[in-house]
Amino acid sequence: MNTMKTMKKISYVILILSFIAALYIMMTHMGLSKELNFGAGAYYYADIPEFERYIRDDVYESQVSIWIIMVIFLIWRAVMYKLWLYIDSRKEDKY
Amino acid sequence: MGFSVLFSNIVNFGLYGIAIAWLVTPVVIIFMWYFGTRVLKMDNNKPFVITIASATSVCGTSAAIATAAASNAKKNDLSLAVSISIIFTIIMMVLEPVIIRATGLGELMGGALIGGTVDSTGAVTVAGTALGKLGQTTAVLVKSIQNIMIGFIAFAVAVFFTTRVENDGKHKASASEIWTRLPKFILGFFAASLIASFIVQPLLGKSVVGSVNKLLDQYKNWAFVLAFTSIGLSTNFREIREEISGGKPLVLYVVGQIFNIVLTFAVVYIALSGKYFPLPAIAL
Structure with a gap:
């Protein structure tokens, strides 16, 4: 407090x-x-x-193709969304 | 707005841009969500938490408006989030270049730090310019890549709130339910960005996209004026006073922004100090 x-x-x-x-x-x-x-x-x-x-x-x-960057971007988005869901559900479990 | 946020900007700073602009942003949003709902216990107003979080981590006002619509936030909450963001953006816009110069961070790292942490794109341009040509270019490069995320984050927030926050938990939200609740402007934003990036620009050139944007800017500015006026007209200061009592929104923003600066600095240092990766060759 x-x-x-x-x-x-x-x-x-x-x-x-x-x-x-x-x-x-x-x-x-x-x-x-x-x-x-x-x-x-x-x-x-x-x-x-x-x-x-x-x-x-x-x-x-850039030496890296736009498509590779987009794939990295989408994978990172998906991982972060799953992490958000996980953290939110963990929070509910504790209550 | 989607037409001016070109998806093709994604390659403008290669993997450096990805690391600085995209690695940090979702982490900051998730941290602020956890901090807001768990530590500050702002559970009774989750749309407000996510609106402040996206304003802090992406691009201030535009992100706040998009996320507030996606999460069904109250107008008062949007007003408050935008106000907090603007006040601190002005301060950061002036102080960040001063601190960067004083610490000798350099234009490349300093510009990237400004691009990743100052909320508004206009403020980023001004703050980067205060560092020098390289600082300005790096700051705007990072910010323009970060801006691409507005639509993606608004979409993720809309899906998250439809399937979890607004769902009673007894049934799984169906695709049609998600579609009904999804703010459709996000799709328009994506469509405009993709058309400008992958159809208009490759076929007709960058100058045509610039000319179209110049024309659209006039309408966009009027739309923003009307939007801000509408937000102002529907703002109830008595309710805002109740909302801010206890100072939780302020604490959320300040803690989130400090976390954002520290994390962005760490990534900028790893990517652009030259100790871990080769320095990018930026031709001015």
Whole structure:
């Protein structure tokens, strides 16, 4: 229970510090990168003009085929889903 | 949105991208699910737990909206999850490059760490740019690969909630039941992503996909404005106050994000420090 109280206190301290830091960042324009200053909407990538140009597919040449990567991806997904089911069922068993 | 999340981006950073963007994300979601439901005992609101978990581990607002719809979360929960995510994203966007520079982590590892941990894609671009050209490129590469997971995670969440959380446990959910409850927008997301990646881009080129996205972005932005306005209109602050009392959602986010940063750093260090694997040749 004490751990929970400590965690809550730490979280609230982080939240308060975050607000103070956010205000400081806005006041000093620290968050603004000159070439990426698109105004208030710059936060969301859809507002960055021609966002596609930041996704470079010509900077790295993968030696591994896309199909192998997709298979690895799908296997990893399946394993993680099974793990999620297992952890959730273990939790129910304990109750 | 599916049209702009290209599945073909999957190969842009080879196995390095897979390791950093995909190895960590589901582990963080499962950890946060366990922590939220078991340690914090937020069992009475599981959709809220999974919404915060996906916002933390994938890409903030977009993932929160998709997962909230897939798990049937309340509008107030979505508002709260998005608010927490945005507040901390802004802080991380500014502080992470500062810390990375101070620790001398370097642009390659630093960019990958930013791409894997900062929630929003726009914030990732800005934070990566603060490191330099290589930092920006690596950060956006990792994030664009991670974004592919939005649809997969929303689909998995929809199936999980249909078959386990919303199921009374007395019978096994049939395929038709899953289909009825499944939010159909996920299928549209997949279809758009696959069509753009494997039909439009190979046949007509990247510039055409870019032009289509430029046009669609206008509608997408309006749709997002309407979505956020709707979320705001249906938000009940009194209920949110009750929800946040005890600070559990905040604790869940902070603990989950710290776990996410530590785990991502470990994977980034193993993959990109040059001690265990050869460094990737990124041509800028």
